[in-house]
Amino acid sequence: MNRFLALALLTVLAPFAANAQAPAMLPHADNTWFKDAKFGIFVHWGLYALHSTNSKGPYVSWAMHDEKIPVEIYSRYADQFNPTAFDADVWMKMVRRAGAKYLTFTSKHHEGFALFDSALTDYDSMDRAAKRDIVKELVTAARANDVNISFYYSTLDWYQPDFKANLPKYIDEFMFGQVRELCTNYGPIDGIWFDGEWDHPAETWRAEELVNMIRSLQPNALINDRLGKGVRGVTPLADFYTREQMSEIGEKTEAEEKEVRPWEACLTMGIAWGYRRDDGPAKSSTELIRTLVDVVSRGGNLLLNVGPRPDGTVPEHLVARLNDIGDWLMVNGEAIYGTRKANGITASSGKLTAKGDNLYVHLESRNADTVILTGLTRPVKSARLLETGEALKVDNTANSIALPATLPDPVVSVVVVELGA
Ligand code: FHN
Numbered sequence: 326m327n328r329f330l331a332l333a334l335l336t337v338l339a340p341f342a343a344n345a346q347a348p349a350m351l352p353h354a355d356n357t358w359f360k361d362a363k364f365g366i367f368v369h370w371g372l373y374a375l376h377s378t379n380s381k382g383p384y385v386s387w388a389m390h391d392e393k394i395p396v397e398i399y400s401r402y403a404d405q406f407n408p409t410a411f412d413a414d415v416w417m418k419m420v421r422r423a424g425a426k427y428l429t430f431t432s433k434h435h436e437g438f439a440l441f442d443s444a445l446t447d448y449d450s451m452d453r454a455a456k457r458d459i460v461k462e463l464v465t466a467a468r469a470n471d472v473n474i475s476f477y478y479s480t481l482d483w484y485q486p487d488f489k490a491n492l493p494k495y496i497d498e499f500m501f502g503q504v505r506e507l508c509t510n511y512g513p514i515d516g517i518w519f520d521g522e523w524d525h526p527a528e529t530w531r532a533e534e535l536v537n538m539i540r541s542l543q544p545n546a547l548i549n550d551r552l553g554k555g556v557r558g559v560t561p562l563a564d565f566y567t568r569e570q571m572s573e574i575g576e577k578t579e580a581e582e583k584e585v586r587p588w589e590a591c592l593t594m595g596i597a598w599g600y601r602r603d604d605g606p607a608k609s610s611t612e613l614i615r616t617l618v619d620v621v622s623r624g625g626n627l628l629l630n631v632g633p634r635p636d637g638t639v640p641e642h643l644v645a646r647l648n649d650i651g652d653w654l655m656v657n658g659e660a661i662y663g664t665r666k667a668n669g670i671t672a673s674s675g676k677l678t679a680k681g682d683n684l685y686v687h688l689e690s691r692n693a694d695t696v697i698l699t700g701l702t703r704p705v706k707s708a709r710l711l712e713t714g715e716a717l718k719v720d721n722t723a724n725s726i727a728l729p730a731t732l733p734d735p736v737v738s739v740v741v742v743e744l745g746a
Contacts, residue, residue: 350533351536351537351540351541351544352544353564354540354545354546354547354548354564356564356565356587358473359547359565359587359589359626360587360626361426361662361663362427362473362626363617363621363626363627363661363662364424364425364426364617364621364629364654364661365425365426365428365429365473365589365626365627365628366419366420366425366428366429366628366629366630366647367428367429367477367628367629367630367631368416368428368430368431368631368632368633369386369431369434369477369600369631369632370431370599370637371386371431371433371434371436371440371599372399372400372403372436372438373385373386373388373434373436373599373600374406374600374633374634374635375402375406375635376388376389376394376399376402377599377601377602377632377635385597385598385599386434386436386597386599389435389483390435390483396483396484399436400484402438403438403448403454404453404454405454406438406453406454406455406635407454408457408635408637410636410637410638411462411633411636411637412637413459413462413463413465413466414466416428416466416633417466417467418470419639419644419647420470420472421470422647422648423629423650423651423654424650424651424653424654424655425472425629425647426472426662427473427515428463428472428473428474428475429474429475429516429518429628430460430463430474431479432476433479433482433503434477434479434520434599435481435482435483435521436484437485438450438484439503441458441461441506441507441510442461443503444502444506445502445503445506446485448484460476460507461510461511464511464512468512473515474515474516475514475515475516475518475547476514476517476518477519477520478504478507478517478519478520479519480496480500480519480520480521480522480530481521481523481524482495482499482500482521485499492525492529496529496530496531497531500530501531501534501535504535504538505542508538508542508543509542513543513545514543515545515547516546516547516548516549516564517539517543517546517547517548517549518549518551518567519548519549519551519552521551522551522553522554522556524554526555527552527553527554527560528553529553530552530553532553532556532560535552536548536552536562547564547565548562548564549563549564549565549566549567549589550562550563550567550586558578559580563586564587565586565588565589565626566580566586567588567590567591568588568591568625569592570591570592570593571592571616573590574592574616574619581624581625584624587624587625587626588624588625588626589625589627589628590616590627590628591628591630592608592628592629592630593630593632594607594629594630594631594643594646595607595608595643598630598632599632600633600634600640601632604632604640607642607643607646608646609646610649610736611735613646613650614653614736614737615689615736617629617650617661618661618676621661621664622676622677622678624666629647653734653736653737656711656712657711657734657737657739659680659685659741660687660711660739660741661678664678664679664680664685665679665680666678667684669700670684670699670700670701671698671700672686672696672697672698672699673693673695673697673698674686674688674693675689675696675740682706682743682744683741683742683743683744684698684741684742684744685711686698686726686739686742687737687738688728688737688740689737690732691728691732693728694727694728695720695723695725695726696725696726696728697724697725697726698724698726698742699724701724703745703746705724705726705743705744705745706744706745707719707743708740708741708742708743709740709741710729710733710738710739710741711738711740711741712734712738715729717740726740726742728740
């Protein structure tokens with residue numbers, strides 16, 4: 326074949342050859358349940374809970390790294406981790422009592438210890454002291470309590486020798502293998518929450534193949550954006566974007582403004598993600614409820630973290646805060662669940678959510694006699710306090726709503742504004 330013809334064929338066929346290599350990306354999962362749920366509970370639990378008794382670092386789940394504990398020493402915790410008081414049903418009832426709709430659980434954190442029965446290692450909760458498949462117990466309890474469940478999985482692994490010695494082999498055999506186990510052995514799941522991605526680009530992690538594998542095994546599972554260095558909040562592979570702690574939650578991003586993807590803010594109540602005996606003063610229930618309202622008003626979800634003790638119990642001061650949030654949601658959940666951003670509309674005070682014909686004005690305090698709405702394209706039909714049902718006077722010329730002398734809830738009071746045709 327002469328060179329000219331070969332070149333011509335190559336030019337014509339090259340795009341097809343390239344496509345033949347790149348796997349056709351499977352469709353994104355339906356994210357409606359996630360956008361409606363608004364509030365989830367994050368649980369960080371692993372061997373680091375045991376180490377917390379003498380950890381000095383702010384991130385106890387990083388103790389092995391920060392305190393330079395040799396693997397052979399740290400891994401001894403696997404033969405001490407025996408959570409006799411762990412009851413998955415108690416956790417799920419805690420989730421529901423908080424008014425949360427889903428739980429995201431650390432199936433394996435950076436320490437490398439799997440809280441599920443993995444055929445790829447005996448460094449897991451089934452093969453060591455606990456002799457339990459924690460993930461399996463949580464999935465069973467989640468289904469029994471109508472709680473959606475996602476698995477956090479750290480691609481970073483301080484235990485597996487190949488992570489340092491032969492990363493491609495670790496990725497191909499161990500990481501892909503364990504994610505496949507999580508997507509195969511526990512029935513339908515609602516999400517995979519990757520973490521620990523920051524040292525390597527998405528190509529190194531083979532992110533497209535990984536996402537495709539998950540979608541082929543779990544078509545309804547939502548996948549987050551921690552798929553490679555620098556792709557958080559931008560990768561089109563993800564079903565939702567993540568933010569972390571108050572510093573990131575405060576940032577308004579273009580992706581948020583343009584609603585490119587749903588987003589989720591994960592937050593600790595104290596300092597550490599995992600259990601830490603001296604975790605310092607936890608955020609108040611008021612701050613947590615107001616953070617939930619802020620995040621939801623901007624189109625996001627709040628994933629609020631607890632770090633259970635080594636025995637499987639959750640510190641009481643954290644449960645108390647979850648119950649306070651649940652109490653507030655019992656009264657005001659209509660203004661949170663299933664809502665969306667009130668695009669194009671602003672209120673003279675408070676934060677807005679929208680659902681159907683209603684706008685919800687979330688007021689932390691009463692700093693004026695009225696609330697004025699701008700950007701409305703429909704007239705205000707009526708207004709009332711959500712908690713008490715008290716009708717509020719409406720001025721349709723000014724699109725203003727008169728507030729009562731005192732608001733019912735010192736944390737956040739909600740005004741329901743019904744819009745006319
Ligand atoms: O290093 C982890 C940390 O322990 C925790 O799991 C958070 C939760 O998003 N993620 C990493 C820090 O960004």
